[in-house]
Amino acid sequence: MKLDLDAKSAGYLLDKLREEKPLVQCITNYVSMDIMANCLLAIGASPAMVHCAEEAADFQKIASALLINVGTLSTEWVAGMKMAAGAANILQKPWVLDPVAAGATPFRTETIVYLAKLRPWVIRGNASEIMALAGAAGATRGVDSTAESSEAVELGKQLALDLRTIVAVSGKVDYVTDGTRVLEVHHGTPMLQKITATGCTLTALIAAFVSCAQDDPLVATAHAMAMFGLAGEIAEQVCEKEVVAANGPGAVRVQLIDALYTLDRSDLYTHYDVVEQMLDSPSDVSDA
Ligand SMILES: Nc1ncnc2c1ncn2[C@@H]1O[C@H](COP(=O)(O)OP(=O)(O)OP(=O)(O)O)[C@@H](O)[C@H]1O
Numbered sequence: 001m002k003l004d005l006d007a008k009s010a011g012y013l014l015d016k017l018r019e020e021k022p023l024v025q026c027i028t029n030y031v032s033m034d035i036m037a038n039c040l041l042a043i044g045a046s047p048a049m050v051h052c053a054e055e056a057a058d059f060q061k062i063a064s065a066l067l068i069n070v071g072t073l074s075t076e077w078v079a080g081m082k083m084a085a086g087a088a089n090i091l092q093k094p095w096v097l098d099p100v101a102a103g104a105t106p107f108r109t110e111t112i113v114y115l116a117k118l119r120p121w122v123i124r125g126n127a128s129e130i131m132a133l134a135g136a137a138g139a140t141r142g143v144d145s146t147a148e149s150s151e152a153v154e155l156g157k158q159l160a161l162d163l164r165t166i167v168a169v170s171g172k173v174d175y176v177t178d179g180t181r182v183l184e185v186h187h188g189t190p191m192l193q194k195i196t197a198t199g200c201t202l203t204a205l206i207a208a209f210v211s212c213a214q215d216d217p218l219v220a221t222a223h224a225m226a227m228f229g230l231a232g233e234i235a236e237q238v239c240e241k242e243v244v245a246a247n248g249p250g251a252v253r254v255q256l257i258d259a260l261y262t263l264d265r266s267d268l269y270t271h272y273d274v275v276e277q278m279l280d281s282p283s284d285v286s287d288a
């Protein structure tokens, strides 16, 4: 079923996720495991951190979706990643790639490029990661972005076309593109950048939501980004209002989990802010 780009459709998807409780196999870095598993549980999905080569493929038989995140890479883990992605493809399960620190080292970049060519349904990274994966030199310093998400949109579109996938760039504005359409998600707070692995967690939530809307991974990804960003906003507001002298990243991290747990249609109806970029009309193009 096709989704609409509005709060009602996001609410429908949230309800569907809570009903289906998708089992998300996460092959993810050590830093992210705890917050990712807790946020998946809080929103209504079911996490399983399963990465060893001996069982990574078999686990896909019972999973609803797969997340592959290369944050703390090792040769042993890469074997599990490749097998899990292969199994997901054979079983037609949605899988999502998080190209952490793409461009930082040759081993990392080669691994990410290999996985990206295995046809993930969605690739979600910050601006530096998406630009590096698209071939821009010097885009990456480490796991944190050194660029604005808006700077990565054109390269992200090209990447989506080249890899025949959906590319999601997180940042002040999140962008989701299949190379033709570009959706803009106006949610989140800079505080999320001060909590490690919120981007990793977002990618896992994308896997969960896409598994519940397999006919429309583009809009499902935008809804996932909107809901996660909105939960971040709510978390920060709760800390500002209610927690005395403790509105830093540690407090917001706790509230983020609770905000995902309590998120409901009324939050979405009040705040949902996702728009589609309008393509230039033919006359605009010829005028330019
Ligand atoms: N300047 C900002 N303003 C508002 N929200 C932001 C901003 N920067 C990032 N975010 C939000 O923070 C969340 C994580 O995105 P981010 O781009 O920081 O991921 P990341 O760099 O991959 O993080 P990590 O590697 O730590 O997991 C997203 O929901 C994004 O929308």
Ligand SMILES: Cc1ncsc1CCO
Pocket: 029, 031, 032, 071, 072, 100, 143, 196, 197, 200
């Ligand atoms: C800090 C860190 N280092 C490798 S992965 C990771 C989590 C944020 O991407």
Ligand SMILES: [Mg+2]
Pocket: 098, 100, 101, 125, 126, 143, 199, 200
């Ligand atoms: Mg990241």
